[in-house]
Every structure is written in C-alpha cells, then in structure tokens.
Amino acid sequence: MSLHTLTVAELSAGLKARRFSSLELTLHFLGRIEKMSPALNAFVTITADRALADARAADERLARGQGGPLTGVPIAHKDIFCTDGILTTCASKMLSNFVAPYDATVVERWKAAGTVLLGKTNMDEFAMGSSNETSFYGPVCNPWDPNRVPGGSSGGSAAAVAGCLAPAASGTDTGGSIRQPAALTNLTGIKPTYGRVSRYGMIAFASSLDQAGVLTRSAEDAALLLGAMAGFDPRDSTSVDAPVPDYVAELSRPLAGLRVGVIREFFDKGLDPAVGALVQDAINALRAAGATVRDVSLPALPLSVPTYYVVAPAECSSNLSRFDGVRFGHRCESPRDLLDLYKRSRGEGFGAEVKRRIMTGTYVLSAGYYDAYYLKAQKVRQLIAADFARAFGEVDVVIGPTSPTPAFALGSKTSDPITMYLNDIYTIGANLAGLPAISIPCGFVQQGGRDLPVGLQLVGPHFAESLLLSVSHQYQRLTDWHKRLPTEYA
Amino acid sequence: MEWETVIGLEIHAQLATRSKIFSGSSTAFGAAPNSQANLVDLGYPGVLPVLNLDAVRMAIRFGLATGATIARRSIFARKNYFYPDLPKGYQISQYELPVVQSGSLDILLEDGTHKRVGITRAHLEEDAGKSLHEDFHGLSGIDLNRAGTPLLEIVSEPEMRSAKEAVAYMKKIHTLVRYLEICDGNMQEGSFRCDANVSVRPRGQAKFGTRAEIKNLNSFRFVERAINYEVERQIELIEGGGTVVQETRLYDPDRGETRSMRSKEEANDYRYFPDPDLLPLAIDDAMIEAVRSTLPELPDEKAARFVAAHGLSAYDAGVLTASREIADYYETVVKGLGGQPKLAANWVMGDLSAALNKDGLEVAQSRVAAPALAQLLARIADNTISGKIAKEVFEAMWGEGKGADEIIDARGLRQITDTSAIEKAIDDVMAGNPQQLADYRAGKDKLFGFFVGQAMKATQGKANPAQLNELLKRKLAG
Numbered sequence: 001m002s003l004h005t006l007t008v009a010e011l012s013a014g015l016k017a018r019r020f021s022s023l024e025l026t027l028h029f030l031g032r033i034e035k036m037s038p039a040l041n042a043f044v045t046i047t048a049d050r051a052l053a054d055a056r057a058a059d060e061r062l063a064r065g066q067g068g069p070l071t072g073v074p075i076a077h078k079d080i081f082c083t084d085g086i087l088t089t090c091a092s093k094m095l096s097n098f099v100a101p102y103d104a105t106v107v108e109r110w111k112a113a114g115t116v117l118l119g120k121t122n123m124d125e126f127a128m129g130s131s132n133e134t135s136f137y138g139p140v141c142n143p144w145d146p147n148r149v150p151g152g153s154s155g156g157s158a159a160a161v162a163g164c165l166a167p168a169a170s171g172t173d174t175g176g177s178i179r180q181p182a183a184l185t186n187l188t189g190i191k192p193t194y195g196r197v198s199r200y201g202m203i204a205f206a207s208s209l210d211q212a213g214v215l216t217r218s219a220e221d222a223a224l225l226l227g228a229m230a231g232f233d234p235r236d237s238t239s240v241d242a243p244v245p246d247y248v249a250e251l252s253r254p255l256a257g258l259r260v261g262v263i264r265e266f267f268d269k270g271l272d273p274a275v276g277a278l279v280q281d282a283i284n285a286l287r288a289a290g291a292t293v294r295d296v297s298l299p300a301l302p303l304s305v306p307t308y309y310v311v312a313p314a315e316c317s318s319n320l321s322r323f324d325g326v327r328f329g330h331r332c333e334s335p336r337d338l339l340d341l342y343k344r345s346r347g348e349g350f351g352a353e354v355k356r357r358i359m360t361g362t363y364v365l366s367a368g369y370y371d372a373y374y375l376k377a378q379k380v381r382q383l384i385a386a387d388f389a390r391a392f393g394e395v396d397v398v399i400g401p402t403s404p405t406p407a408f409a410l411g412s413k414t415s416d417p418i419t420m421y422l423n424d425i426y427t428i429g430a431n432l433a434g435l436p437a438i439s440i441p442c443g444f445v446q447q448g449g450r451d452l453p454v455g456l457q458l459v460g461p462h463f464a465e466s467l468l469l470s471v472s473h474q475y476q477r478l479t480d481w482h483k484r485l486p487t488e489y490a
Numbered sequence: 491m492e493w494e495t496v497i498g499l500e501i502h503a504q505l506a507t508r509s510k511i512f513s514g515s516s517t518a519f520g521a522a523p524n525s526q527a528n529l530v531d532l533g534y535p536g537v538l539p540v541l542n543l544d545a546v547r548m549a550i551r552f553g554l555a556t557g558a559t560i561a562r563r564s565i566f567a568r569k570n571y572f573y574p575d576l577p578k579g580y581q582i583s584q585y586e587l588p589v590v591q592s593g594s595l596d597i598l599l600e601d602g603t604h605k606r607v608g609i610t611r612a613h614l615e616e617d618a619g620k621s622l623h624e625d626f627h628g629l630s631g632i633d634l635n636r637a638g639t640p641l642l643e644i645v646s647e648p649e650m651r652s653a654k655e656a657v658a659y660m661k662k663i664h665t666l667v668r669y670l671e672i673c674d675g676n677m678q679e680g681s682f683r684c685d686a687n688v689s690v691r692p693r694g695q696a697k698f699g700t701r702a703e704i705k706n707l708n709s710f711r712f713v714e715r716a717i718n719y720e721v722e723r724q725i726e727l728i729e730g731g732g733t734v735v736q737e738t739r740l741y742d743p744d745r746g747e748t749r750s751m752r753s754k755e756e757a758n759d760y761r762y763f764p765d766p767d768l769l770p771l772a773i774d775d776a777m778i779e780a781v782r783s784t785l786p787e788l789p790d791e792k793a794a795r796f797v798a799a800h801g802l803s804a805y806d807a808g809v810l811t812a813s814r815e816i817a818d819y820y821e822t823v824v825k826g827l828g829g830q831p832k833l834a835a836n837w838v839m840g841d842l843s844a845a846l847n848k849d850g851l852e853v854a855q856s857r858v859a860a861p862a863l864a865q866l867l868a869r870i871a872d873n874t875i876s877g878k879i880a881k882e883v884f885e886a887m888w889g890e891g892k893g894a895d896e897i898i899d900a901r902g903l904r905q906i907t908d909t910s911a912i913e914k915a916i917d918d919v920m921a922g923n924p925q926q927l928a929d930y931r932a933g934k935d936k937l938f939g940f941f942v943g944q945a946m947k948a949t950q951g952k953a954n955p956a957q958l959n960e961l962l963k964r965k966l967a968g
Contacts, residue, residue: 081536082535082536088535090535095535098535100535100536101529101534102529102534104536199538200536200537200538201536201537202536203535203536204535204536204767206766207766207767208766234540235538235540236538236540237538237539237540237541237767237768237769238766238767238768238769314763315766317570317761318568318570318579318580318761318763320579321570321572321578321579321580322533322534322535322577322578322579323535324572324574324579326574326577326632327532327533327534327577328534328535329535338574342572362761365570365761365762365763366759366761367759367761370761370763374763
C-alpha cells in the first residue's frame with residue numbers, strides 16, 4: 001500500500017506513530033501532482049514552497065509530541081477560498097491576477113489544525129457550473145474516465161482527491177457543487193447545514209445558498225475535516241452560534257432503528273435506471289442492517305430547479321457587481337471613460353455562463369419582474385423547506401440518488417444550459433432548505449468499457465451532520481465501494 | 491391662480507458611532523484618503539458585513555424621541571448600482587421594512603402656533619465613498635474613508651407648505667439628533683444633509699403636483715433658497731403652459747438655482763432585494779427599554795419645564811433649548827445664581843450670544859464659562875454693580891478671562907449705596923445747574939432725566955440707580 005491511497009484517518013495515525021513524516025508525505029503528493037495534475041487539470045495553483053514549510057512546521061510539532069489529528073496532513077483548497085498571499089482566482093479571468101490579502105475562515109481553521117496546503121483546485125468559474133467546464137483554466141477530467149467530467153463546481157477538488165493527488169479537499173456547494181462531483185468521482189462529499197461553516201473569505205456566488213464542506217474518501221475523513229472547519233464565526237452574520245459536536249466520536253451510532261425516508265419524487269423519468277437500481281440496493285442494505293425504510297413525498301421539490309435558477313442568479317448578479325475593474329481583478333486596456341471601463345472589464349473578465357447568470361439575475365430583480373420571479377421563488381423556497389420539515393417529522397433522514405446519471409462526456413452538455421442545470425435536480429433542494437446533505441459511493445455502472453461511480457444522497461434535518469456522517473460511516477463498514485480507486489491513479 | 495407648495499424632506503444624519511456600520515474601521519473625519527477603509531469597506535472578494543449594534547441603538551433613540559414605532563423585525567436590502575465610490579456595486583440600506591416607522595415632530599411656526607410633521611420612516615444605511623474630480627489630471631480619485639459610515643435617513647411626510655416650514659423642521663431634527671447624541675450635526679463635513687421633494691398644486695386641490703427632488707442640500711440657507719427657487723420655477727413653468735417633469739435636480743449655491751440632474755426615465759432601477767449576508771434585524775423589548783432608560787430630556791420637554799418652572803416665555807424657552815449646550819449653559823447659570831431665571835435667560839440670549847457670534851464660537855468654546863457668568867449676575871442681583879456696569883465687566887471678562895469680582899475690584903466698579911455719598915453728588919449737581927433746577931421746579935418734569943444723567947456721571951455711573959432716583963426725587967422736590 002502506498003501513501004497516497006491512505007485515508008486521512010490512516011495518515012493521521014501514521015504521522016502520529018512517526019511511520020512517515022509530513023515532509024515525506026508532502027513530497028510524495030507534490031510529486032504525484034507534478035506528474036498527474038496536468039492531465040487532470042485539477043489544480044490552478046500548486047503551493048509547493050508553502051506546502052514544504054507547512055510540513056516542516058508540522059513535523060516539528062509532531063516530534064515534540066504536539067499537534068492534533070490533522071497535523072501534517074496535506075490538503076487542497078478549492079480556489080474559491082481566499083488564501084493570504086496566494087493567487088485566488090475563482091477560476092475566472094476576472095481574478096486571474098488576484099492575490100488575496102487574507103485567509104478565509106475555512107483556510108485559517110484548517111491551517112490552525114496543522115494541515116499542509118498543497119494547492120488551490122480548479123473549479124467552474126465563480127462556482128457556476130455542474131461539470132467544471134466553465135473554468136477559465138480549462139475543464140477538469142474525471143480520474144475514472146479522462147473523457148468525462150468530474151462534476152462541478154468543485155470538480156478540481158473532486159478530481160484531486162479521487163486521483164489521490166490529495167487525501168482531502170475543501171469544496172463549496174450552492175446547488176450540489178460538492179455532492180454531485182463526489183458522486184461522479186466515488187467520493188464522500190458533505191454539504192453542512194447553512195450557517196454551520198463560516199462563509200467569510202469564501203468568494204460569494206449565491207450568499208443564501210453557499211456553504212463550504214469537504215470531499216474525502218471516507219465518511220470518517222469527512223467527520224475529521226468538517227469538525228476542523230465548522231463553528232461560529234463572528235465575521236459571518238449568517239454563521240450559527242451552536243457548539244460543534246465531536247463528529248468522529250459520534251460515527252459509531254448504529255443503523256438499527258434508523259428511520260429512512262425514500263424521496264419518491266427523485267425516482268422520476270430523468271433518473272438513469274442503472275443508477276436507480278444501485279441506489280435501491282443501498283437502501284436495501286440499510287434496511288438489512290436494521291433501518292426502517294418508507295417512502296416520503298416532497299411535492300414541491302420538482303420546482304427546485306426553476307426556483308434555484310431565479311434565486312441564485314439574483315444573488316450572483318449583485319454579488320459579482322464588485323468585480324468592476326476599479327480596485328482589483330481584471331481591468332481592460334486604456335478605458336475611454338467609466339462606462340467603457342465597466343463594460344469591457346466585465347465583458348472580458350467573465351465567461352459565458354457567469355454572464356448568463358448575471359443577466360438572468362438582473363432580469364428577475366428588475367422593476368416589474370421582481371414579484372413574478374424573485375418573490376415567487378422565495379415563496380416556493382418556503383414550500384420546499386416546509387416539505388422537508390414535514391418529512392423529518394416522520395423519518396430521521398431522507399434518501400435518494402445524488403445525480404440522475406453517472407459522469408457524462410466532456411462537452412456533451414455545454415451547448416445546452418437547461419440540460420446542464422437539470423443535472424442538479426436532486427441536490428438543489430437541500431440548498432434551498434439550508435439542510436445538511438451528503439453523497440457517498442454506492443456502486444458502479446459500466447459505460448463505454450469504464451466503471452463509473454454512482455452516489456447515494458442522504459439529507460438530514462438542520463444540524464444533523466453527525467447523523468449523516470454516522471449513517472454513511474456505518475454503510476461504509478458494510479460496503480467497500482468507497483475504497484475503490486481509479487486504476488490509473490491507485 | 492393661488493398655488494400651494496408641498497414639501498417633504500429626506501434628511502441624512504451621519505450616526506456618531508466610533509466604527510462603521512458593517513466594519514470595524516474608524517469613522518473619524520479628515521484622515522488621509524483611504525486610510526480608514528479596510529477589506530470590508532473596499533468590497534474585497536469574500537468579505538462579509540457585520541452590523542454595528544451601536545448604530546441600531548442610535549436609530550432606536552431617534553425612534554423613541556419622535557414617538558415612532560420601532561420595528562421588531564426590519565430588513566437590510568441591497569440597492570444595486572455601479573459607481574466607483576460604491577465598492578460593492580450595491581449600497582446596504584433598508585427598503586420595505588425600516589427600523590423606525592411612523593413618528594412625528596412638532597415645529598414652531600412664525601405665528602407662534604405649532605405644527606405637527608409626520609415622519610414616515612427612518613432607516614439605517616451605509617454611506618458611499620467620495621469621488622474627487624479635481625487634482626488628478628483628468629482622472630478621478632476615490633476616497634473610501636466615508637464608505638460604510640452609518641447613516642440614518644429620516645423621511646418626512648409631504649406635510650410642509652413653505653420653505654420656512656421646511657427649514658424649521660430640518661432645524662428641529664438637527665436639534666434633536668444632537669440632543670440624542672446620535673449625530674454631530676456638522677453640516678460642513680456632510681454629517682447632516684438633506685434632499686427636498688418639492689411640488690406645487692392649485693390651492694384646494696387634493697392631488698399632489700409632480701415633484702422634483704433637490705439633492706444634497708447641506709445648509710439651512712440653501713434649503714430655503716433652493717426650495718423657493720424651485721417653487722418659483724414650477725409655478726412659472728405651469729403658468730406658462732408647461733408641465734413639471736419628475737426628476738432629480740441639483741442646487742447650485744453660486745448661481746442660486748436648481749438644475750436638472752436626471753429624469754425619471756433615466757433613473758436607475760436599483761433592483762432592491764433583501765441582503766442575504768445579513769439576518770433580519772430583530773429588536774426586542776429589552777433592547778428598546780435599555781435604550782429608553784438612557785434618553786436625555788428632549789428639547790420640547792425641556793422647553794416646557796423652562797416655561798412652567800422658570801416662568802420663561804415660550805419663545806425664550808424655545809431659543810434656549812434649540813441647542814442642548816445652550817440649555818445646559820443656561821441651567822448652570824441659574825443654578826450658580828440660585829434663581830433669577832429671567833436674568834440668566836436675558837444674558838444668555840443677549841450678551842453671551844452676541845459675544846459668541848462675534849467671535850464665531852460655539853457655546854462650548856465660550857470665553858466666559860457658565861459659573862463665571864453666574865458670578866457676574868450675582869453681583870447685579872446683590873446690587874454690587876448695576877446692569878449697565880455689568881455689561882462693561884462682561885466685556886472685560888470676555889477679553890481678559892478674569893473673574894467678575896476681580897474686575898469689579900480692580901476697576902473700582904463697586905456700586906455706591908452709601909446714601910450720604912449719593913446725596914453729596916446730587917447736591918453738587920443741583921448747585922451747578924441752578925437754571926435747570928428752577929425750570930424743573932416750575933413744572934418741567936422732563937428735566938428729571940437730565941439730573942439722573944448728571945448725578946450718574948458724577949458718581950462715574952456707580953451710584954445704585956434705584957437709590958439715586960429715590961434721593962433725587964426727594965431733593966429736587968425741595
């Protein structure tokens with residue numbers, strides 16, 4: 001067994017026992033990144049010097065018997081998180097020259113936990129996309145099939161962890177941007193409750209939906225890393241001042257007695273039958289392990305895609321106004337006047353998908369359209385949240401597929417935004433309702449001679465991250481889907 | 491046709507918090523450009539606003555002082571537009587649900603009657619930065635020190651009917667925010683400014699005319715002049731067969747006129763929507779009561795007390811309470827004097843005000859402090875000096891910074907109350923003016939004043955006036 005295939009939990013034990021040093025580990029990952037990242041295009045920036053310095057500092061602490069479970073563990077951050085003194089691009093030409101002057105809270109906390117920063121991962125531009133094809137730095141490939149997408153928007157983080165270029169990575173999830181890539185690359189990906197993790201320093205796409213989380217190769221790793229990231233932050237007014245449970249300690253909760261609700265609306269005609277069958281197998285496995293399973297109906301949920309594509313663009317149209325070429329980021333050459341500066345800086349700096357959403361958002365907030373679109377979407381959002389709340393009166397978690405299909409071919413959906421948007425049909429509901437949700441591997445389908453991973457999604461009540469992680473962990477004790485690695489990267 | 495003017499004001503009061511409304515930067519005025527703008531003020535990627543609760547408390551103070559409803563839940567909204575001094579591309583303000591709703595304020599009209607003006611709302615918002623269009627060789631400079639400074643925008647009902655009423659209302663708000671210590675009221679620095687919505691309609695018509703909004707008026711004089719100009723313009727326009735268009739206008743103080751800035755058609759669509767970075771502002775009873783317990787005595791209450799307990803006229807009470815500093819000064823004088831409120835009021839409104847005006851000083855900078863003035867007035871009260879001599883002493887106090895007693899003694903100004911000394915002076919005057927004496931005794935009563943003047947002169951003005959009158963009357967009678 002080689003170092004890069006170990007989970008974070010295993011690396012943590014190895015570092016503590018001094019079986020290998022953080023420097024050794026870091027050099028090993030940097031070597032793999034150098035060799036394999038160009039093909040995957042998983043990283044925008046590789047922070048080798050910083051990684052080596054972090055590793056040496058971690059080794060010193062470990063040598064003194066100090067440090068916590070993450071001390072010396074290499075990680076990668078999605079390039080949406082501001083990193084002090086390091087390029088932070090959001091995979092946009094607009095920020096292709098932007099060196100952040102401060103650390104995001106997520107970055108600060110993982111740093112304080114002793115992690116080693118390997119680099120910043122590729123993503124859809126400003127997190128707007130479901131395939132990682134909108135990046136200014138080019139698409140990311142799926143380690144399971146180089147001709148397929150890794151999902152998005154946290155596609156670089158997913159490819160890096162699935163390809164064993166990093167043991168774990170941060171991600172953000174506005175409409176499924178952690179869970180869908182996790183499903184498409186055989187990872188565990190958790191989006192916590194809205195407000196559980198600080199958004200400070202995370203470049204905003206849609207503020208009421210954005211939430212940071214992690215992509216890992218096991219639920220146990222997700223518990224470790226989420227615990228180090230979560231918690232109240234006075235710099236984010238929407239972060240919630242509630243204690244963070246010991247997610248790792250609570251992993252041992254048994255499945256017996258768990259009440260599982262299967263979301264009937266998710267088994268619709270858009271679902272690939274092969275994916276549906278694997279999800280059904282997973283549900284059967286939970287039942288066999290002592291969970292009770294029943295159907296639940298969330299009638300407003302099918303409205304989640306149109307609702308999301310009003311709310312998210314509305315917020316993004318305002319959030320992205322600050323990229324005006326005045327204080328930072330891309331500025332056009334020799335502007336004639338102020339209007340020219342705005343038009344050309346933004347016209348040149350933003351890609352097509354970002355522009356599409358800014359225009360959509362501007363439209364739905366305009367006088368005369370606000371009530372028909374934005375206000376109505378907010379009302380539907382309430383209905384969706386109420387549907388979930390009703391379901392959680394009857395069951396502990398609701399369950400279904402993460403994505404309707406396995407990874408699709410690069411370029412196959414880029415010309416049709418609606419088809420692309422429908423890819424997030426099962427994940428968006430949790431964002432609209434602010435609920436925690438996790439995607440875990442539940443099997444493979446064969447397409448074009450390739451094994452393609454499929455994800456199972458669990459959604460829980462607010463602040464039920466512990467429950468989601470423990471159910472996932474117990475399922476992962478019964479199965480080994482999550483242990484399978486893409487052959488070329490194992 | 492007879493026209494009626496309709497005016498509503500939107501007053502922007504900069505709140506006197508130490509830090510900005512959504513960031514920890516200082517709000518102090520006059521620092522080097524951009525030295526008081528942190529990453530939040532600069533609208534950097536990833537930063538978030540955190541509400542300064544002191545600004546909320548100040549808004550509550552204003553609401554309580556105007557009998558308004560304090561919204562238990564209010565919403566911050568984004569007002570979206572592009573401008574270089576607006577770093578985020580939106581201003582955080584309040585739109586549909588403001589923190590202060592439906593209050594009112596009484597103003598004193600020239601005819602001595604009171605008028606109640608409704609306050610529709612007052613909401614919290616952040617100020618923008620400043621664009622500097624000079625000194626940059628054709629380019630514009632941006633100073634973001636002011637960006638994020640808390641403002642309370644106070645919106646009146648369209649209930650004022652003349653420029654004078656509008657000024658009276660604005661002055662009253664100015665007085666109030668300073669009493670409440672929520673705004674320094676400094677109009678030169680832009681801490682207190684207003685937009686005026688002005689329209690005219692035929693008297694008796696219920697429907698409002700089309701209004702023009704005059705932006706950024708930063709002095710009472712400009713408000714009055716701009717409104718009067720605008721009213722004239724609108725009436726002339728209508729009477730000449732034209733129509734008023736809804737538009738934003740700017741007042742040019744140099745030319746004394748308003749001119750069009752942008753029409754309604756050119757107006758921005760601000761695309762207001764609730765700011766998802768901020769939770770709804772929740773205010774509970776405990777917070778309101780905590781603020782209420784710190785409210786000072788308000789100007790109207792103070793004036794009423796001056797009338798009832800001090801016996802002052804409503805006019806005097808109004809003048810003295812127009813500023814909290816003046817009222818405090820006056821009360822300190824009364825306290826030092828141990829009574830005599832009318833004497834104190836006359837001096838504060840008279841000689842003191844005149845001296846302050848002459849030197850361009852605020853009452854806090856007065857060269858004669860309230861206890862010193864009390865000492866001077868005490869010398870009038872105990873007949874040590876006359877009121878006339880007191881003016882001379884006051885002038886000396888103002889100039890030399892010495893106490894009243896010191897000056898009285900040094901200059902020998904102590905009043906003569908010794909009867910024999912006054913009698914001697916009278917005798918000398920009578921002896922020196924036999925003709926006038928004869929005329930007086932022959933019935934020319936008017937000459938009494940002449941003898942008073944001569945006798946005063948003989949005592950270098952130090953004779954006690956009452957005593958002198960008394961003795962003179964008796965002696966002249968023979």
